[in-house]
Amino acid sequence: MRLDAKIPAGPLPQKWDRHRFETKLVNPANKRKYSIIVVGTGLAGASASASLAELGYDVKTFCIHDSPRRAHSIAAQGGINAAKNYPNDGDSIWRLFYDTVKGGDFRAREANVYRLAQVSNAIIDQCVAQGIPFAREYGGLLANRSFGGAQLSRTFYARGQTGQQLLLGAYSAMMRQAAAGKVHLYPRREMLDLVVADGQARGIVARNLLTGEIERHAGHAVLLCTGGYGNVYFLSTNAKACNASATFRAYRRGAAFANPCFTQIHPTCIPVHGTYQSKLTLMSESLRNDGRVWVPKTPGDKRRPTEIPEAERDYFLERKYPSFGNLVPRDVASRNSKEQCDQGKGVGETGLAVYLDFADAIRRDGRATIAKKYGNLFQMYDKITGEDPYTTPMMIYPAVHYTMGGLWVDYNLMSTIDGLFVLGEANFSDHGANRLGASALMQGLADGYFVIPATIGGYLAGTRFADVETGHAAFADAERQVSERITRLLSVSGSRTVDDFHRRLGLIMWDHCGMSRTNAGLAEARTLIRELRTEFWKEVRVPGSASDFNQSLEKAGRVADFMEFAELMVIDALARQESCGGHFNEAFQTEENEARRDDQNFCHVAAWEFTGEESDPRLHKEPLSFENVQLTQRSYK
Amino acid sequence: MNKTINLTLKVWRQKSRDEKGRFETYPAQGISTDMSFLEMLDVVNEKLTVEGKEPIAFEHDCREGICGSCGSMVNGRAHGPLKGTSLCQLHMRHFKNGDTLVIEPWRARAFPVIKDLVVDRSALDRIIQAGGFISVNTGSAPEANSLPVPPLSAEKAMDAAACIGCGACVAACPNASAMLFVSAKVSQFALLPQGRPEADRRALGMVRAMDACGFGNCSNHRECENACPKEVSIVNIARLNREYLHAGFVSHER
Structure with missing residues (x-):
């Protein structure tokens, strides 16, 4: 396996133009002869499906939901960044590029990130034309707000439902093409394997989730737009159906998996409230603008928060980071909350929470002002917890939110398998070791609307395709393996449920490969994962049959893949003997407890090649060179 | 404050579109009032699975009220008794110990039942x-x-x-x-x-x-x-x- 990022030559601002000029084109009349398979209908998948169909390609689009409108992009709240500089506050493509590279702790490719910033403006134009009701100023022009500690306002938003509106925009564009017969929709289908014939990705094997039928679908290229792997932790802010199976199966077929240990933990989520809990809910980061984070000074103090006098409270972020206080970046805030809870100072019934207190802000600004700023968030909190944040402090705790790692792709978004392209959160390309707020929506739509339509033509025009139909041996082979696995899952007939195993896996990952990692803990996690995997295949109970609508079977397949994938995350975390962004190894920190990078030895992308179930994956390194930005150390004291 | 309640569920069970459905009664014991409605169903399903029975099929995904996957009739009301709240955001503190909950799929000619509480929308x-x-088309939009x-x-x-x-x-x-x-x-x-x-x-x-x-x-x-x-x-x-x-x-x- 050779990693060639195919970054175009020339100065950074001209690379994308130059690349588009140098890329071969497919004649308009020939486009319909190419059939493209798109898996997933989040922002990346829906925007790619629509845009490719508009160009004339024959598109087949698959999703696991009943409708392609439900992918988890829909839950994004805050907004989408673009370098429009409408507020005239000094923004530019270069600044958005720089902020993203720095925010990612210098572990992303310069050329990819610059392109992302370049196309960001066209995304806003496209979304407005689609009728997305963005917030507006009195004069009718678009409003912007600041986000995630950025020093300027570059975030466009539609109330707290930006992801929903952008996704419905892309979905509508795709449905227009479906009505025109150019996108063929396959809802309630789960991709269970990638079909590689003669070294090219030529199709997928999918399960019809209604009938259980195993289907073969052939095409000239396959686009995976299947999102991230945050659900490996069981509890995360991801939707329940989010899974890593498509990308993991592609990895097993030869696609390198890059930086799997890069995960993002969001500090302001509603804490876990019981062992039955099924998922976590994010509260917007903006709350930390006015809320003060604290815990009792004495471990085990179980008094009600209002009964704890000021002198017995520890406002630990303000104490440790006097200049940034409660506004330190996501990873720093998360790690510090965990540290307090580990010392027994956590609050609430589980002891896994810290207070976020608005009492001072309400006293200072008045209840009405606070209600105007955060009313909807307070209401949501009240709905879930039954507590009123105006009178009693909120409780928050960090939760897994986003995964920066993903399948390795080159500048064209093609993986190490010819013809297999990976878009959105499923690839690794743009966020390095940490993603900035309001950048996920930008990347998903950049990949789908503007990057893939330009790059896929180059592959199709420059490739000779053998005649591979669904009768090909590669399809038969993949289908056989998929069927055997389903039979195996159903035949274990043990005594423990799939969720039971998933929870235990999640706990191992959270404890040892979460916010804060140690070499000993990671090594232990590897053993624990292997033991759990063995137990899973002996003890799991999957009710029902293979030939109907069987949600337990769906879950079982996904959890079985997570059991293998989790080990890859741990291996990657162990190999990266530095701390950077979301990957924090306790052995590598500055005196201020910040992540200490090792640019001498780890300024690279770690791409892992599958070598077999019984052998360790092989590491390939893509060196990262920074010609346009200076590598610096973050400090928030 | 965390407390638990016991409920009786009458749930619509239907194996497939063409088969006849019926109500089945299940006890839901020791349900924490902090649970969401769907987490309560999870608990019932875990028990059914361990007992060797088929769990109740119901649609869900984001569990934060935005994806639109979930929804059932609860005592004759779509998404249950709370106004402006999807089923996943409905919490069990809105029910009382001893309540009986009748849980049915959406009923409409245009929404045939697929299985149990899952319908074709x-x-x-x-x-x-x-x-x-x-x-x-992508690319042809004017300046925003x-x-x-x-x-x-x-x-x-x-x-x-x-x-x-x-x-x-x-x-x-x-x-x-x-x-x-x-x-x-x-x-x-x-x-x-x-x-x-x-x-x-x-x-x-x-x-x-x-x-x-x-x-x-x-x-x-x-x-x-x-x-x-x-x-x-x-x-x-x-x-x-x-x-x-x-x-x-x-x-x-x-």
Whole structure:
């Protein structure tokens, strides 16, 4: 396996133009002869499906939901960044590029990130034309707000439902093409394997989730737009159906998996409230603008928060980071909350929470002002917890939110398998070791609307395709393996449920490969994962049959893949003997407890090649060179 | 404060579209009042699985009230008793110890039952295909600020666009009409200048598709807006009627 990022030559601002000029084109009349398979209908998948169909390609689009409108992009709240500089506050493509590279702790490719910033403006134009009701100023022009500690306002938003509106925009564009017969929709289908014939990705094997039928679908290229792997932790802010199976199966077929240990933990989520809990809910980061984070000074103090006098409270972020206080970046805030809870100072019934207190802000600004700023968030909190944040402090705790790692792709978004392209959160390309707020929506739509339509033509025009139909041996082979696995899952007939195993896996990952990692803990996690995997295949109970609508079977397949994938995350975390962004190894920190990078030895992308179930994956390194930005150390004291 | 309650569930069980369904009774014991409704179903399902029975099939995904996957009738009310709340955001503290909950799938001719509480809502996607979009190819959009939109129009459009496509409006309507759903999409675009060029075509096309899918018509019961977890208003239905009449009488599209 050779990693060639195919970054175009020339100065950074001209690379994308130059690349588009140098890329071969497919004649308009020939486009319909190419059939493209798109898996997933989040922002990346829906925007790619629509845009490719508009160009004339024959598109087949698959999703696991009943409708392609439900992918988890829909839950994004805050907004989408673009370098429009409408507020005239000094923004530019270069600044958005720089902020993203720095925010990612210098572990992303310069050329990819610059392109992302370049196309960001066209995304806003496209979304407005689609009728997305963005917030507006009195004069009718678009409003912007600041986000995630950025020093300027570059975030466009539609109330707290930006992801929903952008996704419905892309979905509508795709449905227009479906009505025109150019996108063929396959809802309630789960991709269970990638079909590689003669070294090219030529199709997928999918399960019809209604009938259980195993289907073969052939095409000239396959686009995976299947999102991230945050659900490996069981509890995360991801939707329940989010899974890593498509990308993991592609990895097993030869696609390198890059930086799997890069995960993002969001500090302001509603804490876990019981062992039955099924998922976590994010509260917007903006709350930390006015809320003060604290815990009792004495471990085990179980008094009600209002009964704890000021002198017995520890406002630990303000104490440790006097200049940034409660506004330190996501990873720093998360790690510090965990540290307090580990010392027994956590609050609430589980002891896994810290207070976020608005009492001072309400006293200072008045209840009405606070209600105007955060009313909807307070209401949501009240709905879930039954507590009123105006009178009693909120409780928050960090939760897994986003995964920066993903399948390795080159500048064209093609993986190490010819013809297999990976878009959105499923690839690794743009966020390095940490993603900035309001950048996920930008990347998903950049990949789908503007990057893939330009790059896929180059592959199709420059490739000779053998005649591979669904009768090909590669399809038969993949289908056989998929069927055997389903039979195996159903035949274990043990005594423990799939969720039971998933929870235990999640706990191992959270404890040892979460916010804060140690070499000993990671090594232990590897053993624990292997033991759990063995137990899973002996003890799991999957009710029902293979030939109907069987949600337990769906879950079982996904959890079985997570059991293998989790080990890859741990291996990657162990190999990266530095701390950077979301990957924090306790052995590598500055005196201020910040992540200490090792640019001498780890300024690279770690791409892992599958070598077999019984052998360790092989590491390939893509060196990262920074010609346009200076590598610096973050400090928030 | 954390406390637990015991409930009796009467749940609609139906193996497949063509088989006859029936109510089955299950105890739900020791349910924490902090649980969401779906977490309560998870607990019942875990128990059924361990006992060797088939768990209750129900649709869900984001569990934060935005994806529109979940939804059942709870004691005859779509998404349960709490206003402006989808089933996943309904918490068990709103029920009392000893309550009996009757849980059924959405009932509508256009939403055939797939299994237990899961129904086929693909008709809503077919309605969107009939005009729920603005025809603009990727790349051909003008500069975003070249078209000012009055903030009030944008706000009203956003109110309508908040629809999550869950189908509760259809389930709550005595006519099983999808008018609230259709009107939300028609209104969003009718209120924005970008949507005007295709407004007539959209209103006619989407209403025709709704009829073809087997949904009923609106007779102003207002059950839909009462059940809607996003509180989409029937003002949108009035707007749809105006758009539809205008298109039907004076447009070239008729």
